[in-house]
Amino acid sequence: MNDQGATTTAAAEQTTAPPVRRAKQHPKDRLLRGDRLPHIWCPTCGIGTCVNSFVEAIEETGIPEEKFAVVSGIGCTGRVAGYVRLDSFHTTHGRAIPFATGLHLGNPELKVIVFSGDGDLVAIGGNHLIHAARRNIDITVICVNNFIYGMTGGQLAPTTPHDARTTTSPHGNHEYPFTLPHLVASCGASYVARWTALHVRRMRRAMVEAIQHRGFSFIEVIAPCSTLYARKNRLGTGYDLMKFYHDNCDVRHGADTSELDIGFQSRIAVGKFVDCEKPTFLDRISAGRGGP
């Protein structure tokens, strides 16, 4: 994997690069960095679908585009910040949320979106995730969960279902995975939803709601990784995983988040589980000095 498309030096572009043949403009080009494409994601990866829903959601909110800032960590989904034509920050592994917290508090007029993967946000960045939810910081976190570490070649994640195989769980995963909606809801997140990369319209709708929500909003998007997760577990292609979502997802709005576990090839509950109003971190600050 590389960033060849984007890495030609300025000098090389002027002297040696062949003239770029521009394809017909994509309807979302205005919100994507066309000069950085093609992207690095594998065929049938679900991340591109999430990005498409995201840019549609941005348009749907009607909020001026310059008010958005996207923050990513490291990993496949961590590359999202590099492809959206918005103020965007590609930070260190696991630290997108605290960076985003500073960015939001530095300029509360921004709509700060953290777009990153399950390994980045929940393993190395897990501490920041739970504390941002606890504070009800007014940012949106979109967590693309493909059950595996993609960028490094298919290792065990804290979301890998029990018994699933990865390069570092070659005999099957002995660990219990996190249930992300349950984790963040129990910590105080005020908007929590889960969809899959198949549910593009519902995902977009959830993103609109999350962006407009005041407080900490969290969307888990279950997404196919055919190159690694499907191959290691003999689940076929990305298409087969999408077909699996089609056949095995239950829309359960308002479900008890303690009942949302995902087992290996088990049915997947999707929907909006939490949507409540409560004062944000900044609301609490502007409410003034308290205490005895």
Place this chain on the structure above:
Amino acid sequence: MSSQRGAVLTGEHFMNGDVAAAEGALAAGCTFFAGYPITPATEVAERMAERLPDIGGTYIQMEDEIASMAAILGAAWGGRKSMTSTSGPGFSLMQENLGLGYMTETPCVLVNVQRGGPSTGLPTLVGQQDMMQARWGSHGDYEVIALAPNSPQECFDLTIAAFNLAETYRLPVLLMTDEVVGHMTEKVVIPEAGTIELAERPLSQATPDAYRPYEPQENLVPEMVTAGQGYRLHVTGLTHDERGYPAVVAPVQMRTVPRLVEKIRHNRDRILRYEEDGVEGADVVVVSYGITSRVALMAVEEARRRKLKVGFLRLIVAWPFPEERIRTLAAQVQGFVVPEINLGQMALEVERCAAGAAKTVLVPHAGGAVHDPQTIIAAIEEAHA
């Protein structure tokens, strides 16, 4: 309940070094602080928590030092002057995001009130053992700016200087103080707000289409914009080209990373600060910094009473190191004496720059207390021999 106070507490105060650093930050225009409690730096955070609401600033206690460092980088891109404070263990945790700050050229200030290490070490007692970590602690190649105050007054003054350097050269600047200076209470004079010189980051006036976020100006520092202004900038810790786009190839690495180093080396003469006394004609020069410089001065005065020709050189800016000055002095003196509360860190720099032209005598101290001046006097005598 305190009354509302402005950012600059003009007047004479009796305060410790930690509190003075916090006041220096406020006087420099800092409006964002993210931190995590740690002895002996906690008083910096406490003061900021108390004072920032007075001036419309934002304080947040993060879940750890990793998050604190990340948050001040984020706030800087949100347009704020931002700061965090910590001590040894927290400084270690901040190293990765410090590197992100160097790579993305993000102005901010980190106060490290040094204590004895390694590991948990001596939480309540002094050390100067993070000087090399300050220089080399994050992975990869970069240059740093680190200041070393030796009094509460200097904690105030040098925190302002740290912000000015951070804004001018676009990097995280380190205030490398120590437990004794941090907890020492002395008179601190805070001047009128209008008399304090403040530097601001170089802001681009280019249109969003023309703006290239990492194209350096003549002084090798690129102009900055902040999020939300319509520039749609991209900022990444990956090696990036002038557009800020990832360019993970050797040719771009070979011009991006050397510039991060050169922007400090090229401007070194504007950054360097040291204080000298009786150096000309001296046989031996004592090189020290931070709290140790105050003990060293006692030793120098005593040695002079014993008719030894001893010079005194105090590093105010420890990094970049005054290489040329030490080289010049090495040709004139018999030796350098370097007392420091570690087992030999800045002494290595003195020895490197002396390059055999003069000997370097380290006066080590493992930490937990300041030097006994007698050990420094003995080293001065040894350097004469």
